[in-house]
Amino acid sequence: MLQLAVLRNNPTEVKERLAVKNFKEPELVDQIISLDDSRKKLTFQFDETKGKINAASKEIGGLMARGQKEEAEGKKKEVEALKTTLGPVQEELEATEKQLNELLVRLPNLPSVKVPKGKTPEDNEVVRTGGSKPELYAGAVPHWELAKKFDLIDFELGNKLTGSGFPVYKGKGAKLQRALIQYFLEYNTQAGYTEYLPPHMVNEATAYGTGQLPDKEGQMYHVTGDNLYLIPTAEVPVTNIYRDVILKEADLPVKMTAYTPCFRREAGSYGKDVRGLNRVHQFDKVEVVQLVHPEKSYDVLEEMVSHVEKLIQSLGLHYRILRLCGGDMSFTSALTYDFEVYSAAQDKWLEVSSVSNFEAFQTNRMKIRFKDGNGKTQLAHSLNGSSLALPRILASLLENNQDENGIRLPQVLQGYFGGEMI
RNA sequence: GGUGAGGUGGAUGAGUGGCUGAAAUCAACGGUUUGCUAAACCGUCGUAGGGCCUUAAAGCUCUACCGAGGGUUCGAAUCCCUCCCUCACCGCCA
Structure with missing residues (x-):
């Protein structure tokens, strides 16, 4: 499969090259790039939220060790709230990645510049x-x-x-x-x-x-x-x-x-x-x-x-x-x-x-x-x-x-x- | 096919809930030393994806991954379930 970076760097050239192979769906290139944009945004959201959860969990460990039960319970509530926002983000991220991959594997390899045009x-x-x-x-x-x-x-x-x-x-x-x-x-x-x-x-x-x-x-x-x-x-x-x-x-x-x-x-x-x-x-x-x-x-x-x-x-x-x-x-x-x-x-x-x-x-x-x-x-x-x-x-x-x-x-x-x- | 054991970084192998992305050893790489090699000593040493910064690289930081997938938990390499695979012994067999 083609490398995402290649598509992102020269989408126009990629489409031109694909045309030499008589590829019928050049619009996939743009779709893939836009899915990759979404993937990045969602990844950012996911990582941010997960980071907060991880930090809070660590704090809870410390609080428990010092016997500060009340504070720990408070933190747990916080984590719980974060997790409810994390769920949908995660689902969307996974769906996006899956779709991205499905489209990416449909693109054929780019023909080299030496490849003659032709159909048969x-x-x-x-x-x-x-x-x-x-x-x-x-x-x-x-x-x-x-x-x-x-x-x-x-x-x-x-x-x-x-x-x-x-x-x-x-x-x-x-x-x-x-x-x-x-x-x-x-x-x-x-x-x-x-x-x-x-x-x-x-x-x-x-x-x-x-x-x-x-x-x-x-x-x-x-x-x-x-x-x-x-x-x-x-x-x-x-x-x-x-x-x-x-x-x-x-x-x-x-x-x-x-x-x-x-x-x-x-x-x-x-x-x-x-x-x-x-x-x-x-x-x-x-x-x-x-x-x-x-x-x-x-x-x-x-x-x-x-x-x-x-x-x-x-x-x-x-x-x-x-x-x-x-x-x-x-x-x-x-x-x-x-x-x-x-x-x-x-x-x-x-x-x-x-x-x-x-x-x-x-x-x-x-x-x-x-x-x-x-x-x-x-x-x-x-x-x-x-x-x-x-x-x-x-x-x-x-x-x-x-x-x-x-x-x-x-x-x-x-x-x-x-x-x-x- | 039956029974048992086990899957952790390039290899060996520690780790049974937070201080472990992971000890230690070996290998590898860079360096010092040496006439050369070896030895010794010092250092480096997983992958992927974000964010910040940057022309870029570097750097900083976060996230994920300890066979795969799911679950429990505030928190999982570590507990539970399913699957896959490997090894050993038995049976069968070229």
């Missing part, structure tokens, strides 16, 4: 394209057919065991999955990220911390018996590791990576884009997360983009990097780069990574802070990205590298996979 994915800006477009083998087929032909993935079996969108990987398919996870984690840890293996279910507080709750609960699987949520991404448990922590400046940057399965209900999506591995309810992903000094977060964002780009290059895939427009960005992000790889047999671009700077939007909610050189406590910035999401990488690898002899794996994977060809 068509308005995203292609930053650059890399790798070379593969020459398609004459007998090429889409990955779901390759998966069947080489017995790598059994979608039907997934239906039987669970439901649609829960593929079963088998034989070399399963092994390739494992090889990719291993390679990605290795690549990330080499770059200084500390590896974690977090829980795959989280409680409410954690889901709230990264912004899945209260709004996006429809996107998560909810285990109602224990009130836990299956994670939609490793970002959720991993970023929350530092919830309510005050770091030392020297601890920054904190770099973390984790492999987890990801569970997404994808409620409401169906039809053309859901074939094969294009969109599934459970998939594997390796994530990178950083907590950094606010002054460095945009440099780190570029560094992370470059990190992911090199990984994709090492797999020999044709890719492009998009800078998301205001209308296509997530609620929490200030600047997002999406990576898409070209999947030749489908002739489609598939999103395989999303790298974002959240600035202080997540850390404000999670209270992830650090003490700076002057001993002042301030919010860190958080960033994360996929490095990488597996299914679409797999789709692209299978489709692009097929020929009459089978499917040739990129060299970087061969060691992990234990072979060159499928």
Whole structure:
């Protein structure tokens, strides 16, 4: 959530920035500021009255100790009167704070100045394209057919065991999955990220911390018996590791990576884009997360983009990097780069990574802070990205590298996979 | 699932109604000393929100917080209730 101070300092600029995200209720900004004014007034009243009560109570203690019962009784009457005025003030204060918070969490993060205007994915800006477009083998087929032909993935079996969108990987398919996870984690840890293996279910507080709750609960699987949520991404448990922590400046940057399965209900999506591995309810992903000094977060964002780009290059895939427009960005992000790889047999671009700077939007909610050189406590910035999401990488690898002899794996994977060809 | 114990500041841990926002020790930070390190000594050392003052910072002051929420009381870390969590033992089990 946004910091109140930011709204108070530049309400006009905030509204302009929100407009880039096509935010429809700019009047919330003024409402929030006016609620904050009330909050301050009420806080003052409450603190004054409570202060008097505390002082009187202390006096009563002294009077009682000296046996001055009458005076003590008088003071008690005084306190009683003060308390009757305190009650309503307290109620109003609590109501104001609650309302203030409710409005504040409805404001999305402010997009950075680099964010292009626009409403739909068509308005995203292609930053650059890399790798070379593969020459398609004459007998090429889409990955779901390759998966069947080489017995790598059994979608039907997934239906039987669970439901649609829960593929079963088998034989070399399963092994390739494992090889990719291993390679990605290795690549990330080499770059200084500390590896974690977090829980795959989280409680409410954690889901709230990264912004899945209260709004996006429809996107998560909810285990109602224990009130836990299956994670939609490793970002959720991993970023929350530092919830309510005050770091030392020297601890920054904190770099973390984790492999987890990801569970997404994808409620409401169906039809053309859901074939094969294009969109599934459970998939594997390796994530990178950083907590950094606010002054460095945009440099780190570029560094992370470059990190992911090199990984994709090492797999020999044709890719492009998009800078998301205001209308296509997530609620929490200030600047997002999406990576898409070209999947030749489908002739489609598939999103395989999303790298974002959240600035202080997540850390404000999670209270992830650090003490700076002057001993002042301030919010860190958080960033994360996929490095990488597996299914679409797999789709692209299978489709692009097929020929009459089978499917040739990129060299970087061969060691992990234990072979060159499928 | 059963029984028992417990949740206090970065850690250990004292505190059973007012003098406790919280002892003590350790860690951390700053300094003195030292050829360097260590040791010793001195000092600092929770978070958040108001008010005063200020360009600002600093400073002064008040309020809230001792797992969460509610209650009793003039007054609660301390008493009562509910919930959550942790630990130990037993049972079950990968």
